[in-house]
Amino acid sequence: MNLALRSHRPIPDAASLLAALPVACILLDQNDRFCAANPAAEEFFGLSFPHLRQIRLVDLIPQENPIFDILEHVRVNEVTISERGLSLESPRLTRHDVAVHCALLPENPDFAVLTFQDGTAARALDRQVSFKNAARSVAGMASMLAHEVKNPLSGIRGAAQLLENSVAPNDRELAILIRDEADRIRALVERMEIFGDHPVERGPVNIHRVLEHVRRLALSGFAAHIKISESYDPSLPSVWGHRDQLIQVVLNLVKNAAEAITEGGGEGEITLFTAYQPGVRVAVPGQNKRVQLPLVVTVRDTGPGIPEALRDTLFDPFITTKAAGTGLGLAMAAKIIGDHGGLMEVESSAGRTEFRLFLPVAQEDSAVPGPR
16 A cells, blocks of 8 residues: 555655665765765764865765775775774864765765664663663662661771770781771772762863872872873853762772772873763653763873773773773763763773763753852
8 A cells, every 4th residue: 555645744854854864874976975964964963064065075084994995995886885893083073983974866876875883882771771780780789888887887896996995916906907997898898889879960170170189199198100181172051060079080090090000110191071962862761851961071192001801891880901990980980970961981992082072052941059
């Protein structure tokens, strides 16, 4: 049966269908000039279509990129090619793990149709769900520990202090050991309590003030021997968040970077970046809308990199490579960023590790008094 006869509404034209697609789709002529681009493509390339149609693909992506080999093969052999895991890197564009589909326009083979899907964003969303599930498990454990462990620990610590002042000198070391271990366990429980679901007041936060505060703390303490550079976008709008929690997240990332550099020999550099770019759109639970995360904060270090075996579980609680570590720092950071409605991702190789935070903009109509 004809679809038009079954519908009371007219069937949308091809342009409307392309505009509705969440996948970036472009049309190139024989000279690789942009002839069409849907809104998802404008977001993918970070440029409007009026701007795109004034340039060629090579103005965004270097000629040696495999995408041009794919285009040539499609045009010469008149075939369709799908390729995954491509990197599109240039001063104007940085996309990793991209899936590309390329084909000639059936009614006019002088034109090539390409679609782009950013696999990094999809993986980040999947990981974010895993972070939240793990955090909920830790939250239940923290609640139980806070109730069942902290009170007995106070009694143990008090008893150890009394013994410390009354026992023989040879036994005093044991009393001090009991007191110190009670303090260590209490500190661990208190760190885990942050995984609970507690309401947090949020407001517009100047992310550059957060980064500069962390930088001063680092240079006056654990990273005094390491160079810390900045590359900030001065026009960046405010983040919608909680200042102290954002400081906690960035401080944890910078401290990890400093420790990685120290373990790698002590020679290295940490760089803090901020940028405004079209971000990942995510659904807001309980609301019929999607939120864009265009503010990107990056912490990069030149340490030895994260072991391959740990990368998939890096944000899980109790996963650590440090002899004295608890494995809660990155899990806590991911929980805080998730509570902000943001995303957190990591890329690591020998000599270069980047943690990226994707954060929401503070909207003028939602601004209320809060931490800055």
